[in-house]
Amino acid sequence: MIIPVKWSDEGVQMLDQRLLPTEEKWLTLKSYTEVADGIREMVVRGAPAIGVSAAYGIALGVKNFVGTNIADLEEEFDYIAETLGKTRPTAVNLFWAIDRMRRVFQANKSKSISEIKQILIAESKDIHEEDIESQRMIAEYGGELLEDNSTVLTHCNAGALATGGVWGTALGVIRGAVNQGKTIAVIADETRPYLQGSRLTAWELLQDNIPVTLITDNMSGHLMKKGRVQAVVVGSDRIAANGDVANKIGTYMVAVLAKQHDIPFYVAAPLSTVDLMCPTGEEIPIEERDIREITHIKDIQLAPEGISVNNYAFDVTPNEFVTAIITEKGVARAPYTESLRKMFED
Amino acid sequence: MIIPVKWSDEGVQMLDQRLLPTEEKWLTLKSYTEVADGIREMVVRGAPAIGVSAAYGIALGVKNFVGTNIADLEEEFDYIAETLGKTRPTAVNLFWAIDRMRRVFQANKSKSISEIKQILIAESKDIHEEDIESQRMIAEYGGELLEDNSTVLTHCNAGALATGGVWGTALGVIRGAVNQGKTIAVIADETRPYLQGSRLTAWELLQDNIPVTLITDNMSGHLMKKGRVQAVVVGSDRIAANGDVANKIGTYMVAVLAKQHDIPFYVAAPLSTVDLMCPTGEEIPIEERDIREITHIKDIQLAPEGISVNNYAFDVTPNEFVTAIITEKGVARAPYTESLRKMFED
Secondary structure: OOOOOEEOOOEEEEEEEOOOOOOOOOEOOOHHHHHHHHHOOOOOOOOHHHHHHHHHHHHHHHHHOOOOOOOHHHHHHHHHHHHHOOOOOOOOHHHHHHHHHHHHHHHHHOOOOOHHHHHHHHHHHHHHHHHHHHHHHHHHHHHHHOOOOOEEEEEOOOOHOOOOOOOOOHHHHHHHHHHHOEEEEEEEEOOOOOOOOHHHHHEEEEHHHEEEEOOOOEEEHHHHHHHOHHHHHHHHHHOOOOOOEEEEEHHHHHHHHHHHHOOOEEEEHHHHHHHHHOOOHOOOOOEEOOOOHHHHEEEEOOOOOOOEOOEEEEEEEEHHHOOEEOOOOEEEEOOOOHHHHHHOOO | OOEEEEEEEEEEEEEOOOOOOOOEEEEEOOOHHHHHHHHHOOOOHHHHHHHHHHHHHHHHHHOOOOOOOOHHHHHHHHHHHHHOOOOOOOOOHHHHHHHHHHHHHHHHHOOHHHHHHHHHHHHHHHHHHHHHHHHHHHHHHHOOOOOEEEEEEEOOOHHHHHHHOOOOHHHHHHOOOOOHOOOOOEEEOOOOHHHHHHHHHHHHHHHHHEEEEEEEHHHHHHHHOOOOOEEEOOOOOOOEEOOOOOEEOOHHHHHHHHHHHHHOOEEEHHHEEEEOOOOOOOHHHOOOOOHHHEEEEEEEEEOOOOOOOOOEEEEOHHHHHHEEEEEEEEEOOHHHHHHHHHHHHH
């Protein structure tokens, strides 16, 4: 059972995902700035896992506050929230978790500082537990959509490692189907440049003994044309109100290919990933990362010196390519503007 | 001016493309078995370059024949041809070059062994020169198809390095447009697993001062959606009689994305790449290569031990996705069964 981020009395513990699959090393982050660095530098990644980590980061920052004045704590809270909020721009779960922690802080400002610390630690643990419970429900609802004896393509890692743990979102759907007694094989694309597919998804599924075949990102079209793929399931970093889906770069490409081959394309995400304030995918900020992720693997140079590089970390898949969005409240289908809003009302 | 394979009195000289872009090292291959190894191990790659190399390999093998009996030489010829023919299955230029050398050998069997040696060396040099001349014509015809101030996406390396040299096929089209006074920018995808885009295409275009931006393979859809791509140009390893195009894995994906975005998708290849004996793409053999190309970069392990991997080196793009095929005889358009056959008749 994989839980990639944990609260402990010593600080926030994170499995260093940069070292997988060859090394399993845990870090103990003793300040909120270390948690922010961990998110920015992708010790932990994946929208729900970033949300849980940010909540723990705030709880840790507040816990470490040494003042005695509530106004000073409020100033410190804002600074902690701002620091964590600047780590990564696309995953909305980050801002969702920060906002939720802020609301709880504001609602409890009249209490003692020591009480506030305990309340925020408890709230961050609740966020974590609710996240795992959401994945469990996503697994249950999503598992029903997959057919027995089918092969599912997934892109990037939307597994336990990308969430609070245990299930995952896209891999949660696959685990849910397996738990329902179905025989499911997985095709994982490697997901350049950061190789979340080969390093993380392959590693997770091997642990669960779910059959997985690794391919390069540019091989999915060929396998779909050969009839090797019966469904696609991916996670998301932010879903706009109209059902446009931001997810790891390359998701849009897989979605276009799936449509071309009449293969269902499912997105699995908790409602904390749905951003009703964002009307369409056009408004979702797309992170651009260090070009060294593309030009080098560790110290090995893959491209000529001085080459110009684009390194978009995410893309947006328009809602017309999305067969269904699987949430902890059930399965949303087009038109998403209505079906997603309804999920929040229920 | 890049010419990746050359004849010399000491043997066949090859620029070791495995070491680019960080090292420019030339190898001198002194026997046909070394040439066969060079093709198999991708010292040289790219369909036209493989064809030229195979011709030189045969010439070298025959040159090194020490017998005095023409029947023995014929047996040796067959063995050389068989060895070279087993190196890589998909690029038809390999078999085209071997067949052409065989026909010349058969036509000159009555001559002295020393004369035959000279004739075959001359024929291999002719194949090389004709290949360069074909690229020059492809550059001229293809250059006219590209619009001024446009950005062209290319996949893999179909440049000078992939051919007899100087122009290249897909990069020939780009160089042709630039020579015609057009301003062209190139987007090169890295082309996993072998990274011909980042290692070779980026290196070639930097040498020519043609602006090039490197992306990962999974980023092309995102850039097309943003309107950043006005045309796609790729090479080919084998074109079936009906215009189905085998090319580096991932080409099909780019073609589907191009169609989705109404972007023209051009294939540039000499007629030696067109296999009229192959009715459709279904009959083209697709090479599968060592999975280590995907699981490792040099000694760095990217995926967990024991992972199952598919490593298809090529895919087939159905003719309906191909806007035009640019050859040294002009530009073929659908229906390709007629337009391609006509190219051979002219």
